[in-house]
Amino acid sequence: MTNPLDPITVEVIARSLLNIAEEAGAVLMRAAYSPNIKERHDCSAAVFDAAGRVIAQAHHIPIHLGSMIGAIETLVERHPLETLRPGDMFLANDPYTGGGSHLPDMNLIAPVFVGDELVAFAANIAHHADVGGMVPGSEAAVCESIYQEGLRLPPVRLVDGGVLRQDIVDVVGLNSRTPDEREGDLRAQIAANRSAVANLNALFTRHGVSVTKRGIDGFLDVTEQRFRARVNALPDGCYTREERLAGDSPGTTAQIVLALSVRGSRLHFDFEGTHDALATARNMPRQAVLATVYAAAKALLDPEVPANAGYFRCIEMQAPPGSLVDPLPPSPVGCRSISCGILSDAVIGVLSQAAPGAALAPCGPHHLLTWSGLDPRSERFFVNYETVSGGLGAFTDQDGLDAVRTLASGSANLPIEALEHAYPLRIEAYRLRDGSGGHGRQRGGSGIVRDYRVLGDDVTVSLSAEREHEPARGVDGGGDARTGRFTLDPEGVGEVLRSGAKEVPMPRGTLLRVETPGGAGMGPPAERDAAAVARDVGEARISVHAAAQLYSLASPPEDPS
Numbered sequence: 001m002t003n004p005l006d007p008i009t010v011e012v013i014a015r016s017l018l019n020i021a022e023e024a025g026a027v028l029m030r031a032a033y034s035p036n037i038k039e040r041h042d043c044s045a046a047v048f049d050a051a052g053r054v055i056a057q058a059h060h061i062p063i064h065l066g067s068m069i070g071a072i073e074t075l076v077e078r079h080p081l082e083t084l085r086p087g088d089m090f091l092a093n094d095p096y097t098g099g100g101s102h103l104p105d106m107n108l109i110a111p112v113f114v115g116d117e118l119v120a121f122a123a124n125i126a127h128h129a130d131v132g133g134m135v136p137g138s139e140a141a142v143c144e145s146i147y148q149e150g151l152r153l154p155p156v157r158l159v160d161g162g163v164l165r166q167d168i169v170d171v172v173g174l175n176s177r178t179p180d181e182r183e184g185d186l187r188a189q190i191a192a193n194r195s196a197v198a199n200l201n202a203l204f205t206r207h208g209v210s211v212t213k214r215g216i217d218g219f220l221d222v223t224e225q226r227f228r229a230r231v232n233a234l235p236d237g238c239y240t241r242e243e244r245l246a247g248d249s250p251g252t253t254a255q256i257v258l259a260l261s262v263r264g265s266r267l268h269f270d271f272e273g274t275h276d277a278l279a280t281a282r283n284m285p286r287q288a289v290l291a292t293v294y295a296a297a298k299a300l301l302d303p304e305v306p307a308n309a310g311y312f313r314c315i316e317m318q319a320p321p322g323s324l325v326d327p328l329p330p331s332p333v334g335c336r337s338i339s340c341g342i343l344s345d346a347v348i349g350v351l352s353q354a355a356p357g358a359a360l361a362p363c364g365p366h367h368l369l370t371w372s373g374l375d376p377r378s379e380r381f382f383v384n385y386e387t388v389s390g391g392l393g394a395f396t397d398q399d400g401l402d403a404v405r406t407l408a409s410g411s412a413n414l415p416i417e418a419l420e421h422a423y424p425l426r427i428e429a430y431r432l433r434d435g436s437g438g439h440g441r442q443r444g445g446s447g448i449v450r451d452y453r454v455l456g457d458d459v460t461v462s463l464s465a466e467r468e469h470e471p472a473r474g475v476d477g478g479g480d481a482r483t484g485r486f487t488l489d490p491e492g493v494g495e496v497l498r499s500g501a502k503e504v505p506m507p508r509g510t511l512l513r514v515e516t517p518g519g520a521g522m523g524p525p526a527e528r529d530a531a532a533v534a535r536d537v538g539e540a541r542i543s544v545h546a547a548a549q550l551y552s553l554a555s556p557p558e559d560p561s
Helices: 007-031 062-068 071-078 166-174 179-207 209-232 286-301 336-354 416-422 530-538 544-550
Strands: 043-049 054-057 089-092 105-114 117-127 156-160 237-246 253-263 266-270 315-318 367-375 380-388 425-433 447-454 459-464 485-488 495-497 504-506 511-515
Touching (some): 007 054, 007 117, 007 179, 007 209, 043 062, 043 179, 071 089, 071 105, 089 179, 117 179, 117 209, 156 166, 156 179, 166 179, 179 209, 237 336, 253 336, 286 315, 286 336, 367 511, 380 416, 425 511
Parallel strands (some): 266 315
Antiparallel strands (some): 043 117, 089 105, 089 156, 105 117, 237 253, 367 380, 367 459, 425 447, 447 511, 459 504, 485 495, 485 511
């Protein structure tokens, strides 16, 4: 039996691996062409060992882990190890053939060699703003088949022994409404992988292949031991939770049913009873569900545990094939990220019952707007894929966070300056949506109000969202959050547009407002600290009169300002 490495060497190797992933992510964002990647940071980078285990993922977007789980195994099935060589890179995006979790997320995987030995894989993923399909942006709740969502790629060789295959780039570009962006972003992904490959090669050379492999094994083992200790501290038992997504028809819903069994140092998540796959694109492929489970368990039980396959060993998941949490082809899956925002509330809900001291109330997921049309400044077609953050639910000991992507998600709101520079749109309001978070002993976080003025003549918008009718429900006496909505001409007629709207015409001068949902409150409002109520009044989150009524105060709170 090989003697384990000393802890210091394991830590040095582990930190080096994480730095390599982080640096690759930074290269990708700096080199990217599209605002979605370079400004919103809708991308991730990771390192795998030769067996395909996740060793390190940069701290970008947790759900992107779902686009990478199983990616190496699928790659090797189609391209056996003996056919791989230095300088190769493989592109994939199809969730039903191990290439991702929805089509806009393009995986790029590179084998890493030291001499003739394959020692690791470097990978990154970037959300491309358009990969074809019937709706600009390639992600819309109205799609009824994955064939409507865009170009599907199994693992194909994009770089052959260091030489870019322009024919593959041309295929991607020909299927996109914005081909120049696609080529620029693909080249940024190549640059990111080259950075990771060079740094991994240097790491294995510096420590030696044998020592580095032992360091990786030690890193995964330590991660597992740490997480098992946290799970062991939970009481054995079974905990259940149900959440609801919007259904296929207006006014209908589809339930997510989850049972968590805690037995010793293992967590078993069972989705038996969950609704069948929907006809619309709110389904969540198995990889995305697994990534959400991993991310939520890490966030609630041990946020500092490394994001690698070590702690995955403590988690099992079971989902009914053909359900909305394990759809079968050709079910559409484009809006899986918004759905996973609701899914994460179910996962957090069962974990909060097992670990009430770390509980988190349900959250308000982001809303999606995809603008497209002709930019009058350049006479070129544009696609602005954009999401706007909601609010985080309350914790047991603190208020929820305002204006954040929740749990499995993680990209940024597009900065106003970048948006107005790139697209014929003007932002006329951008603020917190006061009162959108649920009240309680701990208050839920607020969503966002964002107003868009259209400055072009041939512009449309497609809309997708959750929590428009079913709010984030309060916990232990806390208040429900407000639901989200899209409103046309909010200062005039105020027509509310439904989620699932496809390519709604937006004539020049039109104003569209998005109001994202807040997070739920926790605990009875009457138990809220008086100083916290006064702070809410001082921050104009609530009026003095409303605060006195809601929080049952004997005298109105003083404005600390």
